Amino acid sequence: MWVLISAALLLSLTERATCKSQPPPPPPKPSPWTITFSPAEITVEKGQCAVISCTFTHPDNIKPTTAIWFKCRTKDRCDEDKNITFHSETPSKAQEGFKQRVSLLETDLTKKNCSVIINDIRENDAGEYQFRLLNSYTYSKKVKITVSALTQKPSVLTPPLTEGEPATLTCTAPGFCSGTPPNITWTWRGTGDNITELRDNTTIQMREDLTNVTTTHFSTLTFTPSAEHHNMMVMCQVSFQKKYQIEETVTLNVTCEYHLSYILH
Numbered sequence: 439m440w441v442l443i444s445a446a447l448l449l450s451l452t453e454r455a456t457c458k459s460q461p462p463p464p465p466p467k468p469s470p471w472t473i474t475f476s477p478a479e480i481t482v483e484k485g486q487c488a489v490i491s492c493t494f495t496h497p498d499n500i501k502p503t504t505a506i507w508f509k510c511r512t513k514d515r516c517d518e519d520k521n522i523t524f525h526s527e528t529p530s531k532a533q534e535g536f537k538q539r540v541s542l543l544e545t546d547l548t549k550k551n552c553s554v555i556i557n558d559i560r561e562n563d564a565g566e567y568q569f570r571l572l573n574s575y576t577y578s579k580k581v582k583i584t585v586s587a588l589t590q591k592p593s594v595l596t597p598p599l600t601e602g603e604p605a606t607l608t609c610t611a612p613g614f615c616s617g618t619p620p621n622i623t624w625t626w627r628g629t630g631d632n633i634t635e636l637r638d639n640t641t642i643q644m645r646e647d648l649t650n651v652t653t654t655h656f657s658t659l660t661f662t663p664s665a666e667h668h669n670m671m672v673m674c675q676v677s678f679q680k681k682y683q684i685e686e687t688v689t690l691n692v693t694c695e696y697h698l699s700y701i702l703h
């Protein structure tokens with residue numbers, strides 16, 4: 439009897455002891471493979487460009503050589519070998535619609551920067567995208583692109599117009615993308631319904647800011663205002679990829695030479 443009790447006591451004691459000394463579950467090891475998008479969701483207007491800002495980490499013993507971006511077919515279905523949007527080693531492996539449109543902002547993969555730009559955004563670019571290091575790893579986190587209507591307007595800059603003095607109007611297309619240049623056209627309409635497209639004295643230009651990887655597209659219209667131009671409406675139309683069109687109209691105010699000399703004297 440005594441033996442039994444003490445045995446039971448001992449057992450419960452050891453039980454308690456082992457229970458107490460059980461090590462806490464080890465904290466989950468942080469994965470050496472991480473990817474960060476900032477932000478994880480991007481909304482882009484049609485015709486503009488999407489810039490995905492992205493960084494990644496990998497185990498020290500891996501030497502990334504080739505970056506691949508691909509698009510998920512559906513929300514839950516990502517197929518790595520089809521729907522390649524960018525392949526740094528074999529660009530021809532990119533799907534037809536994406537060739538030449540996608541490029542890495544940083545081509546040196548040792549910088550762990552997977553940022554990418556997709557130019558000439560169209561409706562069916564909407565969806566989720568994934569990043570992969572060839573022969574190593576596919577990051578499961580996705581970045582989502584939403585494509586919205588083009589609602590930005592061109593901006594038209596008008597200097598003060600004086601009769602007889604050549605003046606230059608400037609129309610700047612929205613966006614800072616390096617893709618296909620937009621088509622910028624000028625038309626003007628008098629008080630009647632006469633609409634004339636202006637081809638003479640218009641130029642299309644762009645300004646690249648290399649430190650900033652941005653490109654601004656603008657067109658200038660140079661003409662010599664006369665009294666007839668007063669109250670005329672000048673319209674600047676900008677179209678991206680011949681599909682997405684926006685416009686801005688300004689009414690010209692021409693100061694007459696007569697008034698000016700009247701004021702001056």
Ligand SMILES: *[C@@H]1O[C@H](CO)[C@@H](O)[C@H](O)[C@H]1NC(C)=O
Pocket residue numbers: 509510511512520521
């Ligand atoms: C993915 O690729 C397949 C085969 O080329 C194509 O039929 C499908 O439309 C593509 N899906 C997307 C979302 O691009």
Ligand SMILES: *[C@@H]1O[C@H](CO)[C@@H](O)[C@H](O)[C@H]1NC(C)=O
Pocket residue numbers: 492493543544551552553
């Ligand atoms: C990635 O590289 C691009 C181009 O060099 C740079 O503009 C961007 O700031 C880099 N992003 C990060 C998070 O370092």
Ligand SMILES: *[C@@H]1O[C@H](CO)[C@@H](O)[C@H](O)[C@H]1NC(C)=O
Pocket residue numbers: 621622623680
């Ligand atoms: C630009 O638009 C005008 C008017 O729609 C058209 O005549 C011209 O061919 C276009 N130019 C280009 C380069 O697409």
Ligand SMILES: *[C@@H]1O[C@H](CO)[C@@H](O)[C@H](O)[C@H]1NC(C)=O
Pocket residue numbers: 630632633634
């Ligand atoms: C429209 O403008 C053009 C060029 O300024 C001119 O040749 C034409 O006669 C005008 N048409 C009308 C109906 O005013």
Ligand SMILES: *[C@@H]1O[C@H](CO)[C@@H](O)[C@H](O)[C@H]1NC(C)=O
Pocket residue numbers: 614647650652654
């Ligand atoms: C980059 O360029 C755009 C267009 O010229 C300008 O609006 C923006 O302020 C610039 N950003 C920086 C950081 O210089």
Ligand SMILES: *[C@@H]1O[C@H](CO)[C@@H](O)[C@H](O)[C@H]1NC(C)=O
Pocket residue numbers: 604638639660661662
């Ligand atoms: C084009 O510009 C030049 C110089 O500013 C001017 O002499 C000429 O009249 C302009 N042509 C038209 C059609 O406005």
Ligand SMILES: *[C@@H]1O[C@H](CO)[C@@H](O)[C@H](O)[C@H]1NC(C)=O
Pocket residue numbers: 596688689690691
């Ligand atoms: C011309 O004047 C009208 C009325 O004052 C003004 O609404 C318009 O913005 C002016 N246009 C330009 C190009 O300055």
